Amino acid sequence: MRLTLRVWRQTGPGEPGAMTEYQVSGIVPEMSFLEMLDVLNEELILRGEDPVAFDHDCREGICGACGMVINGQAHGPERTTTCQLHMREFGDGDTIDVEPWRAAAFPVVKDLVVDRSAFDRIIGAGGYITAPTGSAPDAHAVPVPKEAAETAFENAECIGCGACVAACPNGSAMLFTSAKVVHLNTLPQGAPERESRVLGMVGAMDAEGFGGCTNAGECATACPKGIPLPSIAAMNREYLRAARRAPR
Amino acid sequence: MTMALATRTASPSALRTLWGSTVGKKAVMATTGVLMLLYLVAHMLGNLKVFFGPDDLNGYAAWLRTLGQPVLHHEWFLWTARSVLLAAVVLHGVCAYQLSRRDIAARPTGYAHKRHRASYATRTMRWGGVILGLFIVWHILDLTTLTVNPRAQQGHPYENLVASFSTWYGGGVYIVAMLALCLHVHHGFWSAAQTLGANSARRDRALKITATVLAAALTIGFLSVPVAVMTGLVR
Ligand code: HEM
Ligand code: FES
Numbered sequence: 240m241r242l243t244l245r246v247w248r249q250t251g252p253g254e255p256g257a258m259t260e261y262q263v264s265g266i267v268p269e270m271s272f273l274e275m276l277d278v279l280n281e282e283l284i285l286r287g288e289d290p291v292a293f294d295h296d297c298r299e300g301i302c303g304a305c306g307m308v309i310n311g312q313a314h315g316p317e318r319t320t321t322c323q324l325h326m327r328e329f330g331d332g333d334t335i336d337v338e339p340w341r342a343a344a345f346p347v348v349k350d351l352v353v354d355r356s357a358f359d360r361i362i363g364a365g366g367y368i369t370a371p372t373g374s375a376p377d378a379h380a381v382p383v384p385k386e387a388a389e390t391a392f393e394n395a396e397c398i399g400c401g402a403c404v405a406a407c408p409n410g411s412a413m414l415f416t417s418a419k420v421v422h423l424n425t426l427p428q429g430a431p432e433r434e435s436r437v438l439g440m441v442g443a444m445d446a447e448g449f450g451g452c453t454n455a456g457e458c459a460t461a462c463p464k465g466i467p468l469p470s471i472a473a474m475n476r477e478y479l480r481a482a483r484r485a486p487r
Numbered sequence: 488m489t490m491a492l493a494t495r496t497a498s499p500s501a502l503r504t505l506w507g508s509t510v511g512k513k514a515v516m517a518t519t520g521v522l523m524l525l526y527l528v529a530h531m532l533g534n535l536k537v538f539f540g541p542d543d544l545n546g547y548a549a550w551l552r553t554l555g556q557p558v559l560h561h562e563w564f565l566w567t568a569r570s571v572l573l574a575a576v577v578l579h580g581v582c583a584y585q586l587s588r589r590d591i592a593a594r595p596t597g598y599a600h601k602r603h604r605a606s607y608a609t610r611t612m613r614w615g616g617v618i619l620g621l622f623i624v625w626h627i628l629d630l631t632t633l634t635v636n637p638r639a640q641q642g643h644p645y646e647n648l649v650a651s652f653s654t655w656y657g658g659g660v661y662i663v664a665m666l667a668l669c670l671h672v673h674h675g676f677w678s679a680a681q682t683l684g685a686n687s688a689r690r691d692r693a694l695k696i697t698a699t700v701l702a703a704a705l706t707i708g709f710l711s712v713p714v715a716v717m718t719g720l721v722r
Contacts, residue, residue: 247599258599311602336600343593408604409590411509441510450593451509451586453612454678455605468681469688476684478510482501 240266240326243334244279246291249347252354256347258336268327272315273298273305275326276337292350298322300463303398306405307351308338313402313461320400320463340401342410344447357447358399358415364443365436366419368428387425394422396464403458403466409450414458416444417474418466424477434481441478509586516582517679519575524672524679524701526572531708537721538711541645548644576623583616608674615667622664629657652716661713669706676701 241264249256263279270278273295280290296304300323309315315324329335337351345353370376383391394417403414420437423429429436452471459468505511536544555564603610625635629651633639636657639647651657676698680686686694715721 245599308598308600311598311600338598338600341594341596341598343595406604408594408610410593411590438504441508445507445509448593450590451513452682453586453590453605453609454674454681455609457604467688469686469691472681472684472686474684475510475514475682478508479505479514479684482504482511 240264240268240329240331242266242275242329242332245334245336246350247338247347248291248350249339250289250349252346252348256350258338266326268325270326271298271322272309272324272326273322292348292352294352295322301398303400306340306353306400306402308336308340308405310336313340313405314400314463318461318463318465320398323463340405342401342404342449344410344412344449345401345404353401355399355401357449358401358412360447361412361416361440361443362419365432365439366423368423368426369431370428381427383426387427391422391425394418394425394466394470397422397462397466398464400463402461402463404449406457406461407450407452408455408457409453411452411458412444412447412449413452413471413474414462414466414468416440417470420474420477421470433477434484437474437477437481441474509589512582512586513682516579516586517682519579519582520675521679521683522575523572523579524676526568527668527672527705528701531705534712535708537645537648538715544645545643576620580616580620583613587613606674608670609678611667611670612674615671618664618667619671622660622667625660626664648712649716649722652713658713658717662710665706665709668709669702672705673698673702 241262244261244263245258246261247256248259261279261283263275263282265278266275273293276291276293283290293307294304296302298305300320303320305321306314307321309321309324314321316328317324339345339347339351340353340355342353344357345355348354397415397418399415401415404410404412407413420440423436424433454468454471456468459466505514533547536547552562552565628634629636630639630644630647633641633647636647636651638650652661677686677694680690680694712721
């Protein structure tokens with residue numbers, strides 16, 4: 240396959256950037272999108288040019304490091320992570336636009352790499368449980384109703400890639416934050432911090448400059464892990480309950 | 488301390504928490520939106536009295552002024568309702584404005600590869616809301632204060648609405664506004680359920696269907712009146 244790529248190139252934080260056109264050839268349908276970028280980068284290095292910077296780590300769809308907007312869609316046309324997206328989704332001769340996540344809270348570090356530490360600070364504001372450390376607790380020491388376990392697990396699948404923010408017309412982090420809140424607030428282990436968790440995490444989310452939710456639903460469509468839109472409703476419910484009970 | 492916190496109910500600081508957060512402000516928007524929706528259902532049903540003739544509609548309008556008597560004074564019910572609605576529309580608009588500013592600021596650089604995000608109804612909530620806001624002003628000037636309705640007379644709502652809808656602009660403005668309302672409610676009702684935490688995976692479909700039915704019923708109900716006047720069915 241021969242492809243025309245238009246990639247966002249930016250030398251550093253706050254620097255001006257531009258979509259830059261490249262031709263790549265020798266691409267086979269079995270390659271992942273990141274492998275295709277590796278091919279491009281090898282050529283750029285041989286030509287003495289700066290390779291395209293992009294985040295990646297596991298390359299098996301579980302770490303959430305990779306992430307780019309491909310033809311206007313977070314992680315591209317398939318509902319998966321960019322590392323698990325294969326070139327068979329594209330046709331020979333296609334032109335593909337590749338851009339970084341766009342959000343005020345995710346400043347561009349370089350090219351396609353953005354700073355997602357805002358997510359870490361949201362987690363720091365309550366995305367954990369207070370538990371005695373030491374030996375692992377016995378399995379089933381705390382009974383968890385099956386339905387709660389399933390809801391918690393569904394939301395625990397979030398890998399924090401940030402596709403929800405990138406896809407949202409408002410750059411909102413509601414799907415990410417709700418996945419974390421619902422995961423922990425559904426379980427008995429998360430009950431002691433039920434109110435402070437949701438108040439704290441929503442507070443941190445707002446402080447980072449993410450937009451609000453207009454229930455557009457783009458986040459849940461883009462999420463490679465299928466975090467459902469009703470998780471946002473569940474977090475809203477938790478928030479309104481907590482605001483009533485524990486005013487700060 | 489813990490006791491005090493646990494037994495304390497809604498306090499000014501809870502309100503401040505809500506007003507200061509995107510989730511809380513959106514809840515204000517959803518609550519005021521639902522309040523206006525309930526009013527609109529009653530308003531639409533009341534309007535249908537036009538099909539029973541002038542005496543029926545005018546009698547109903549007069550009754551709205553005596554409603555609650557003798558406990559309430561003449562028109563007290565009416566003015567209470569008007570105050571609540573005014574507060575609701577102002578709060579709704581202020582929240583919409585503040586949240587929208589925030590949302591736009593959260594994506595300072597757009598994508599070079601453009602693509603429509605979300606459904607038409609969802610994308611038009613802001614401008615549709617502005618159309619509704621302008622319509623509310625026009626509607627009050629047209630049929631309440633009668634300022635822009637030259638052939639109208641205080642106390643004759645039936646004749647006044649026939650006079651308004653007999654002009655091309657009277658009917659036209661109304662029809663455009665009701666189509667905007669249809670879209671706004673279509674997204675707004677389900678959205679409010681989501682915002683207030685009433686949605687869940689199990690209820691999602693039912694809420695979406697209710698939103699569609701509600702939007703269609705309101706629009707058809709409201710539109711039947713100007714259409715009836717313009718086709719000569721109601722004179
Ligand atoms: C007849 C009057 C109106 C009714 C019945 C109504 C109803 C609603 C409802 C139920 C919602 C959903 C709230 C939520 O999801 O939190 C909503 C949202 C909204 N309304 Fe209204 N509204 C009305 C007038 C207005 C006006 C005058 C404006 C403009 C100032 C406006 C702007 C908006 C906006 C921007 C949203 C948010 C849209 C979104 O989240 O995507 N509305 N409205
Ligand atoms: S590189 Fe780990 S999810 Fe893609």
